[in-house]
Amino acid sequence: MKRSVFLPALLLAVLTVLSAQDKPDALKLYRNGRDLDAIGRTQDAKASYYQAIEVCKQDLVANPKNMEAYTIGGWACIRLGLYKEAVDVCLEALKISPDSRITETLAEGYFYLGNYKESLKNMERYIDAAPKGERISTAYFFVGEIYRMNKQFNRADIAYSAAVYLEPAISLWWYRLGTVRETVGDKKGASEAYQRATRLKPDFKEANEGLSRVRT
Secondary structure (H helix, E strand, O other): OOOOOOHHHHHHHHHHHHHHHHOOOHHHHHHHHHHHHHOOOHHHHHHHHHHHHHHHHHHHHHOOOOHHHHHHHHHHHHHOOOHHHHHHHHHHHHHHOOOHHHHHHHHHHHHHOOOHHHHHHHHHHHHHHOOOOOOHHHHHHHHHHHHHHOOOHHHHHHHHHHHHHHOOOOHHHHHHHHHHHHHOOOHHHHHHHHHHHHHHOOOOHHHHHHHHHHHO
16 A cells, blocks of 8 residues: 555644643743632742743743743743843833733833832823723722822822722722822721722721721
């Protein structure tokens, strides 16, 4: 029987698929790290984030314009507290192409490094570019934090209000909203925000104390 000329090509295709399946997936590693963080397995989570970064580095060697690798690598750096590295990765990526996900990660990196001016500029850029982005509520929260720390309480109120409107199940965000409202003398608004925080987290000491203050 004559051997099929298609066999070598078919074998090559199968081997290519198997090779791709064996290759570690940076996004899966990152998400695994997040899941481990959520259940308190911090060291295992860190190991998964570091693995994700290594895979991203390999991907960038193969393709220096791989925006997914830059994006996931930046996320993993933030999770590990490697904020300077996250900023460097994001700045390098933005030389190649604008990407709203990278802009938001850059803004977070600057925030944790204490560069609030650059953080605010990039958070607002992200909000403008991706009004329905996955991290939009978080971006508003960071904007609120920056305005609060700069004592621009009315602006902070607007940003925090947007954050809790988009994602109402985070007690800390409601607490922060309560603090800025209390600061400007809006006791009714502060009481409402503190109540939302304590409903979500009944043992939230600071929120309960804030609620007692504004009810006095």
